[in-house]
Amino acid sequence: MTLAVRIEHLRKSYGSVVAVEDVSFEVTAGEIFGVLGPNGAGKTTTLRCLCTLSRPDAGLVEVDGLSVTDQPRAARQRLGYVAQEVAIDKVLTGRELLALHAALYHLPKGAIADRIAAVSQLLELDDWLDRRCGTYSGGIRKRLDLATGLLHQPRLLVLDEPTVGLDIESRVVVWEFLRRLRAEGITILITSHYLEEIDALADRVAIIDRGQVIAVGSPSELKARVGGDRITLRLREFSPRDEAEQARELLKSLSCVQDVIINTAQGNSLNLVVDGQTDALATIQTSLQAAGLPTFGIAQARPSLDDVYLAATGRTLLDAELAAIASRDPKAEKKRAMQR
Numbered sequence: 108m109t110l111a112v113r114i115e116h117l118r119k120s121y122g123s124v125v126a127v128e129d130v131s132f133e134v135t136a137g138e139i140f141g142v143l144g145p146n147g148a149g150k151t152t153t154l155r156c157l158c159t160l161s162r163p164d165a166g167l168v169e170v171d172g173l174s175v176t177d178q179p180r181a182a183r184q185r186l187g188y189v190a191q192e193v194a195i196d197k198v199l200t201g202r203e204l205l206a207l208h209a210a211l212y213h214l215p216k217g218a219i220a221d222r223i224a225a226v227s228q229l230l231e232l233d234d235w236l237d238r239r240c241g242t243y244s245g246g247i248r249k250r251l252d253l254a255t256g257l258l259h260q261p262r263l264l265v266l267d268e269p270t271v272g273l274d275i276e277s278r279v280v281v282w283e284f285l286r287r288l289r290a291e292g293i294t295i296l297i298t299s300h301y302l303e304e305i306d307a308l309a310d311r312v313a314i315i316d317r318g319q320v321i322a323v324g325s326p327s328e329l330k331a332r333v334g335g336d337r338i339t340l341r342l343r344e345f346s347p348r349d350e351a352e353q354a355r356e357l358l359k360s361l362s363c364v365q366d367v368i369i370n371t372a373q374g375n376s377l378n379l380v381v382d383g384q385t386d387a388l389a390t391i392q393t394s395l396q397a398a399g400l401p402t403f404g405i406a407q408a409r410p411s412l413d414d415v416y417l418a419a420t421g422r423t424l425l426d427a428e429l430a431a432i433a434s435r436d437p438k439a440e441k442k443r444a445m446q447r
């Protein structure tokens with residue numbers, strides 16, 4: 108089993124902000140590996156350290172067995188990095204943009220036309236190559252971004268949130284291309300805050316939160332690890348805390364209930380893990396009724412990656428996203444993006 112990426116105890120701070128506290132994971136050659144986490148979890152910083160764009164404060168980061176701090180040039184040569192936002196010149200055609208990137212990668216002049224033809228064929232860009240980039244849809248633009256990352260024939264493609272801002276149809280098309288690249292033997296490391304993207308695409312995933320890895324495994328392993336079906340229960344639209352506590356104690360005593368978490372970010376709703384074999388939903392409703400507790404809404408579902416995140420952090424990915432948005436400083440972010 109060849110390792111394409113090895114990260115051990117990576118740490119990176121910006122002044123007093125700890126962007127990555129302790130991140131470790133390994134990516135096996137030939138797989139699609141997902142890094143899932145809410146905004147601000149440290150995904151971009153981890154990728155930037157891997158791609159030699161930021162220097163780690165501590166820890167080991169290797170690409171194909173090469174340390175990114177000791178052999179940055181050789182490590183960089185082995186990977187293609189597609190950033191979240193790629194600067195685009197709307198006036199250039201796709202072919203001109205690829206030629207520009209080929210020159211930046213120092214590809215031999217004689218090889219450039221062939222490489223452009225090869226990546227264009229792989230990403231089905233032939234019909235677009237001689238049109239101006241300004242006329243491209245988001246999905247075509249993203250395929251051109253992937254093509255630029257593949258020009259120098261890296262065996263590892265690193266993608267930061269490749270489908271952010273795309274509509275669902277375009278996202279599914281990008282996923283298909285990523286699967287195709289994997290079939291060509293290219294290892295793919297992708298970050299995302301879309302659960303369904305990682306679930307649909309990744310062979311294995313590292314879930315990160317506040318600069319730390321909280322779980323690593325295949326999506327199905329991780330989901331199996333958090334146990335049975337999930338029930339989301341709302342006593343009222345916004346339940347008082349003491350009523351939610353009372354319901355939790357009651358529900359915990361039922362034999363079909365394995366665990367109960369109060370989700371304070373969702374009006375003190377209750378997230379239950381239940382035994383999938385029994386009719387837990389009916390048992391729960393009957394017990395609540397007998398205790399004089401109301402039921403505003405109740406729903407049962409199979410475990411998702413969000414349940415893995417919830418079990419480890421006590422909040423859902425969506426709540427973490429909302430909290431991150433609320434604490435954002437758009438001015439500082441814009442300044443940082445311009446510095447990158």
Ligand SMILES: Nc1ncnc2c1ncn2[C@@H]1O[C@H](COP(=O)(O)OP(=O)(O)OP(=O)(O)O)[C@@H](O)[C@H]1O
Pocket residue numbers: 121124125126127144145146147148149150151152153268443
């Ligand atoms: N250059 C920088 N200077 C100061 N703080 C930074 C810098 N880059 C990142 N941060 C902070 O480090 C933390 C992790 O940011 P990072 O961009 O790695 O997260 P992320 O998971 O990729 O989220 P996003 O998808 O929003 O980029 C955040 O709190 C962010 O504000």
